[in-house]
Amino acid sequence: MARSKSRKTLPDGTTVTPGAERSPLVSPGQLPSVDDLLAAFASRAPGLGQDALRALARDAVASARERLLAGETLAGNAVPERRLERAISAMDVSRSRPVLNATGIIVHTNLGRAPVSDEAAAAMAAAAGSAVALEIDPATNHRGGRMDEVSRLIRVLTGAESTLVVNNNASAVLLVLSALGTGQEIVLSRGESVEIGGGFRIPDVLRQSGGTLVEVGTTNRTYAKDYERAITSRTAALLKIHPSNFTMSGFVHEATLADVTEVGRGAGVPTIYDQGNGLLIDGTPYGLPPELTVGAAIAAGADIVTGSGDKLLGGPQAGLICGSSEQVARISEHPWARAVRADKTCLAGIVTTLRHYLAGEELSRVPVWRMLSAPVAGLRRRADDLRATLAVRGVDAAVGESVATPGGGSYPDVAVPSIALRLSSQAGADALARALRTGSPGVFGRVEDGRVVLDLRSVLPEDDVALGEAIVVATVAVDDTLVAVEGAP
Numbered sequence: 001m002a003r004s005k006s007r008k009t010l011p012d013g014t015t016v017t018p019g020a021e022r023s024p025l026v027s028p029g030q031l032p033s034v035d036d037l038l039a040a041f042a043s044r045a046p047g048l049g050q051d052a053l054r055a056l057a058r059d060a061v062a063s064a065r066e067r068l069l070a071g072e073t074l075a076g077n078a079v080p081e082r083r084l085e086r087a088i089s090a091m092d093v094s095r096s097r098p099v100l101n102a103t104g105i106i107v108h109t110n111l112g113r114a115p116v117s118d119e120a121a122a123a124m125a126a127a128a129g130s131a132v133a134l135e136i137d138p139a140t141n142h143r144g145g146r147m148d149e150v151s152r153l154i155r156v157l158t159g160a161e162s163t164l165v166v167n168n169n170a171s172a173v174l175l176v177l178s179a180l181g182t183g184q185e186i187v188l189s190r191g192e193s194v195e196i197g198g199g200f201r202i203p204d205v206l207r208q209s210g211g212t213l214v215e216v217g218t219t220n221r222t223y224a225k226d227y228e229r230a231i232t233s234r235t236a237a238l239l240k241i242h243p244s245n246f247t248m249s250g251f252v253h254e255a256t257l258a259d260v261t262e263v264g265r266g267a268g269v270p271t272i273y274d275q276g277n278g279l280l281i282d283g284t285p286y287g288l289p290p291e292l293t294v295g296a297a298i299a300a301g302a303d304i305v306t307g308s309g310d311k312l313l314g315g316p317q318a319g320l321i322c323g324s325s326e327q328v329a330r331i332s333e334h335p336w337a338r339a340v341r342a343d344k345t346c347l348a349g350i351v352t353t354l355r356h357y358l359a360g361e362e363l364s365r366v367p368v369w370r371m372l373s374a375p376v377a378g379l380r381r382r383a384d385d386l387r388a389t390l391a392v393r394g395v396d397a398a399v400g401e402s403v404a405t406p407g408g409g410s411y412p413d414v415a416v417p418s419i420a421l422r423l424s425s426q427a428g429a430d431a432l433a434r435a436l437r438t439g440s441p442g443v444f445g446r447v448e449d450g451r452v453v454l455d456l457r458s459v460l461p462e463d464d465v466a467l468g469e470a471i472v473v474a475t476v477a478v479d480d481t482l483v484a485v486e487g488a489p
């Protein structure tokens with residue numbers, strides 16, 4: 001029946017017969033009324049109340065009317081019933097639902113950056129659903145600082161006297177520069193006058209904070225003496241920025257942080273270091289290049305160090321401002337500190353994540369470090385197990401080497417050896433990749449050489465079963481037979 005072919009199944013399993021069987025609409029007089037639509041869809045939008053459904057129905061009718069008045073003829077997907085149906089479906093799928101990150105990019109900004117540990121997620125949920133003694137000392141019932149606990153933990157982990165947690169690292173940098181640099185000069189190397197991403201350009205941030213940027217050195221070479229020469233009575237601070245998402249090679253030189261803090265100390269000027277990725281431990285045992293941790297930056301003499309909560313620290317989105325009590329207090333008093341402060345949920349997540357480091361269990365608890373430190377042999381075993389499971393379900397997958405990256409602008413150009421499943425589909429890799437992304441849970445991989453590559457380094461082992469199931473479902477959805485492209489018997 002031609003009619004049943006146009007029926008659509010909504011996410012709740014009910015079917016609707018939208019306006020496709022109508023003859024094309026040519027004038028506003030032919031449009032259904034909002035009440036007609038409400039009556040037709042009342043039982044088909046279980047997640048929507050009357051008012052919300054009415055708003056969507058009004059939109060559907062109004063935009064159809066607009067197009068008719070513009071002289072268009074409306075048929076198929078353009079009729080109001082179809083528009084409303086799409087609007088209802090769009091309300092149904094949350095972008096915040098969990099997905100599996102099989103891209104091999106461990107800290108993936110577009111996929112929400114670091115997943116937090118189970119313990120941190122539980123602490124965040126508990127704090128979110130309850131009152132929290134955030135600014136009251138339970139022992140004395142006196143008002144206590146919201147940052148006391150995090151400061152205590154960061155002090156042990158990094159040596160920094162005091163810490164302020166804000167919304168993210170971008171706001172941390174903006175706040176620090178506003179509190180310390182307004183009306184004065186901030187000295188920065190030309191080689192570090194960078195854009196971090198998403199339009200976050202250090203020179204623009206400085207301008208916004210009311211400070212004046214004094215660039216020193218050249219794009220490729222800057223020495224300690226360049227900073228020294230730039231210091232005047234108007235200098236508020238020396239600023240160093242982790243270049244985070246790019247590298248320079250060849251005839252290059254940057255003064256080290258220790259060199260710069262020495263110059264600053266000699267002149268009585270504080271040094272601010274935007275460390276960026278929030279790294280707390282040495283990553284070299286896991287094949288990562290040497291990198292200043294927040295603690296090493298404090299040890300190198302930085303007065304203020306800023307870093308992200310959701311990159312290599314492995315916590316929720318946050319910005320950490322660590323440093324001397326005097327400087328952190330000054331920053332905390334700036335009006336923007338209140339505007340960008342972290343909430344109880346964020347603090348619960350950060351504190352619980354820091355406690356993993358304190359207990360020395362970050363490699364087994366913090367997802368980012370579980371992923372980065374996973375031995376390749378273990379990834380290969382998981383991939384082989386998955387391949388065997390998939391084979392039983394009639395899906396062929398190949399297991400082979402892959403290259404993962406820490407991501408999140410944390411270690412530019414760093415490749416981490418990894419293992420991936422490779423799938424090919426008669427419907428094409430793009431179709432399979434789309435079916436995977438839109439599945440439940442959604443799976444995000446890469447498409448390379450006409451195959452879907454699912455890198456296991458950015459997937460936690462406890463998600464392997466869900467990954468296998470999602471692959472089976474997506475495969476069945478796009479075509480019945482997947483052919484192994486490599487390593488098949």
Ligand SMILES: *Cc1c(COP(=O)(O)O)cnc(C)c1O
Pocket residue numbers: 168169170171173196200241242243244274275276277307308309310318319408409
């Ligand atoms: C990531 C990063 C930022 C921005 O941090 P967000 O947490 O994304 O706001 C700023 N500076 C550096 C050096 C970074 O790496």
